[in-house]
Amino acid sequence: MAEHPPPALELRDASKSFGPVVALRRGTLVARSGSIHALVGENGAGKSTIVKIIAGLYRRDSGDYLLDGQPVDFSSTSEAKARGVAVIYQEPTLFPDLSVTENIFMGRHLLGKGRRIDRAAMYAEVERLFSGLGVHIDPRRPALGLSIADQQIVEIAKAISLDARVLIMDEPTAALSGVEVERLFTVARALRDEGRALVFISHRFDEVFALCDTVTVMRDGDYVDTMAIDETDPGEIVALMVGREVGDLFPKTPADVGDPVLRVEGLTSAGTFHDIDFEVRAGEIVALAGLVGAGRSEIARAVFGIDRYDAGTVTIGGAPVTAGSPRAAIRAGMALVPEDRRQQGLVTDSSIARNIASVIRRGLARTGVLTSAAEAGAAGPWASRLEVKTHALDMPAATMSGGNQQKVVIAKWLATEPVLLVIDEPTRGIDVGTKAEVHRLLSELAGQGLAILMISSELPEVLGMADRVLVVSEGRITDEISRADATAERVMRAATQSTGAHA
Amino acid sequence: MSTPTHERAASHPHHADQDRLVQPSQLSPARRALATVLHSRELAILLVLALVIAVATVRNPTFLFSGNSWRDLLLTPSMLVVLAVGQAVVIITRNVDLSVGSTLALTAYLTGRLFIDLPGIPIVAVVVAGLLVGGLLGLVNGVLVAVGKVPALVITLGTLYIYRGIVLTWAGSDRINASDLPRSFLSLGTRQVLSIPVLTLVALVVLLSVGYYLQTARGGREMYAIGSDPDAAVLYGLDVRRRVLTAFVLSGALAGLAGVMYAARYGTVSAGAGVGMELEAVAAVVIGGVAIFGGSGTVWGAAIGAVLLVTINRALPILGIPDFWQRAVVGALIIGAIVLDRVLADRRRRTLAEARDES
Numbered sequence: 070m071a072e073h074p075p076p077a078l079e080l081r082d083a084s085k086s087f088g089p090v091v092a093l094r095r096g097t098l099v100a101r102s103g104s105i106h107a108l109v110g111e112n113g114a115g116k117s118t119i120v121k122i123i124a125g126l127y128r129r130d131s132g133d134y135l136l137d138g139q140p141v142d143f144s145s146t147s148e149a150k151a152r153g154v155a156v157i158y159q160e161p162t163l164f165p166d167l168s169v170t171e172n173i174f175m176g177r178h179l180l181g182k183g184r185r186i187d188r189a190a191m192y193a194e195v196e197r198l199f200s201g202l203g204v205h206i207d208p209r210r211p212a213l214g215l216s217i218a219d220q221q222i223v224e225i226a227k228a229i230s231l232d233a234r235v236l237i238m239d240e241p242t243a244a245l246s247g248v249e250v251e252r253l254f255t256v257a258r259a260l261r262d263e264g265r266a267l268v269f270i271s272h273r274f275d276e277v278f279a280l281c282d283t284v285t286v287m288r289d290g291d292y293v294d295t296m297a298i299d300e301t302d303p304g305e306i307v308a309l310m311v312g313r314e315v316g317d318l319f320p321k322t323p324a325d326v327g328d329p330v331l332r333v334e335g336l337t338s339a340g341t342f343h344d345i346d347f348e349v350r351a352g353e354i355v356a357l358a359g360l361v362g363a364g365r366s367e368i369a370r371a372v373f374g375i376d377r378y379d380a381g382t383v384t385i386g387g388a389p390v391t392a393g394s395p396r397a398a399i400r401a402g403m404a405l406v407p408e409d410r411r412q413q414g415l416v417t418d419s420s421i422a423r424n425i426a427s428v429i430r431r432g433l434a435r436t437g438v439l440t441s442a443a444e445a446g447a448a449g450p451w452a453s454r455l456e457v458k459t460h461a462l463d464m465p466a467a468t469m470s471g472g473n474q475q476k477v478v479i480a481k482w483l484a485t486e487p488v489l490l491v492i493d494e495p496t497r498g499i500d501v502g503t504k505a506e507v508h509r510l511l512s513e514l515a516g517q518g519l520a521i522l523m524i525s526s527e528l529p530e531v532l533g534m535a536d537r538v539l540v541v542s543e544g545r546i547t548d549e550i551s552r553a554d555a556t557a558e559r560v561m562r563a564a565t566q567s568t569g570a571h572a
Numbered sequence: 573m574s575t576p577t578h579e580r581a582a583s584h585p586h587h588a589d590q591d592r593l594v595q596p597s598q599l600s601p602a603r604r605a606l607a608t609v610l611h612s613r614e615l616a617i618l619l620v621l622a623l624v625i626a627v628a629t630v631r632n633p634t635f636l637f638s639g640n641s642w643r644d645l646l647l648t649p650s651m652l653v654v655l656a657v658g659q660a661v662v663i664i665t666r667n668v669d670l671s672v673g674s675t676l677a678l679t680a681y682l683t684g685r686l687f688i689d690l691p692g693i694p695i696v697a698v699v700v701a702g703l704l705v706g707g708l709l710g711l712v713n714g715v716l717v718a719v720g721k722v723p724a725l726v727i728t729l730g731t732l733y734i735y736r737g738i739v740l741t742w743a744g745s746d747r748i749n750a751s752d753l754p755r756s757f758l759s760l761g762t763r764q765v766l767s768i769p770v771l772t773l774v775a776l777v778v779l780l781s782v783g784y785y786l787q788t789a790r791g792g793r794e795m796y797a798i799g800s801d802p803d804a805a806v807l808y809g810l811d812v813r814r815r816v817l818t819a820f821v822l823s824g825a826l827a828g829l830a831g832v833m834y835a836a837r838y839g840t841v842s843a844g845a846g847v848g849m850e851l852e853a854v855a856a857v858v859i860g861g862v863a864i865f866g867g868s869g870t871v872w873g874a875a876i877g878a879v880l881l882v883t884i885n886r887a888l889p890i891l892g893i894p895d896f897w898q899r900a901v902v903g904a905l906i907i908g909a910i911v912l913d914r915v916l917a918d919r920r921r922r923t924l925a926e927a928r929d930e931s
Binding site for chain 2: 145146147148150162163164165166167171175176177178180184185186192207208209210211213214215
């Protein structure tokens, strides 16, 4: 090929760690002007970390970052913006109280005489931007109430008015309808033809193949490959995305599968999930797999009664569970270990004993008074059974490692003697060694006849732990796979498949 | 196929309202201005204010038509207006300044001391001293809030007591009397220009300049943005720290000015001057339609809120309403204003959401 101008954006071998956790091992991304470049990878592959480094939100620990061949080093988003880098997030952050125009010009209002803001000039400029993009949004209306698609258009208009040369779109289509996706693509192609470099992050391969000309694949924080889009196919990309050995890292011991414990039929919540049918049997681990935002956690929350649903039924052991009441769910024998332990599952400032005893308080309190001794008495057996490593039960939970915190949360719920355990991302943020312990614990509990519904974004965990895998994509179950048939490729294919909601 | 939830049959009564919100550019500039004024909170409380004055005057004509009534109507609220303007700016940035009452006491006492200890000191110098000392106290608040990242409620609650403690230690049981102050200074508290009291003019100048700044300067608009969504403000690369600091310095300086005005108006200053005025200022701001979580509202509203609050307090005794109920009325006004805000915000949100579903 002939001599190229330097690429608009070049990130080479960038790495980023947060304490002991490596978020990005080797981030490499080269985007050229007049091109739309796809960046794909599983959840946790390091895509968002790359975006944040490019945007100036994170500082890389090592590696090179060049714009138009010039090395750069940003310590804030405004520096990146000044150099023509703009990021459009999945859910844009606008100022709801202010007008669309002010949102576009915030921080750099056009000034007229006497440094006075020139509103007329700004409105005219925004009219021009919007008509250039072929959209109809009133420049004077407040940003409050704009659809996500329109909010993204406002962000894009802002990027254009900044004359951004590099535009990163981080999963922009996740919340859009079919028409809105088409409009976004039209805009994206027009921007490409103006000679800007676009990076498009998406889990939907049909979109990647329809829009992009080049694709970079990442896996586990590492760069895998970059290919021209017409020299590859979705099968190859999926293989590159998941291409790791799924060993016996997560051994689920076989357990006798008993009667159905949980049965969910026709569960629907408008705009979130639709027609969800499944059951979980005693001694069985069922995984809800899928991409972040597919609706898995929402399904779990609805089953547990935290969120209301519009239609469908949830039964435990044949008896219907009152909708919208976590208290009824607990009474029916459900337990929920949420994804964000610190926020939802654990009172980190309280002692371990108090945390474990918190859900069974009522039973413990004698004549209305709850003593620390009673709490410790109730908590002791559970903590030892789960091998929570801590010196004393009266230590605050915040002092424990992530793995032990997770065990405390599980212990807390086991104390209610549930028949069904719903666990959301059981090993997120837990180091590798403790991960195996949490997995062994779950496996043991299943062996004792507990029914477990596990939500996980980590493919190896899903494949290693689950007796059955339900794949959720865009709020629908797109595949049900038994343990024997479960392969990474099959799960990923089902997870990235558009359900036809807007085909 | 499109998503089913968006296909709701649409026949809602407030289409005009929807157009005003969703497509304001469709209206002619005059209609747009009219719609803005008619839907403004400022107009609503101005009407309430007019109603209060009218009822009080009908019941007792001296409320408006007697020697000093007209003057008092304008003069008494001027300190609170100045405090409320500063408070509004702070609240717009999603903060609060509870120390302004104590700041006012400090500079009011300072004013007296300056006249006593430095006889012949020019009035201008005293005013500048009040602004500077107030600004300094505001700077302390601002640094702790913006740099220390401690919630403003906690910081300014602390400095409320600390600043008051300084006044108590400094003044002790001593008090400034009118006889200690030069006649020319005291006359500022009573003099009128074109039948408008001088102190009211001062408050008006403050109001107009701050209002102009908030509406037409980048800094002012950024304050609204910060209050509307502090996280987004960081993503936009706004200098949040500097703007919040500015808001607190402004609020402090205006409280300092209000202290000097207080001394001129009342002549006597004890260590207990202005106790509870910080809450009146917050109340005025809330009644005036500034969202307590920032991002919206105007100083015009806050100023009218201040006048309304003071006027109601003067009108209720005239109407023969017992003391307990006088306070209850003020409380009801605050709660009513917040409930009204909620209802209006919900309606606005719904109207905009419906417009989205219909499109």
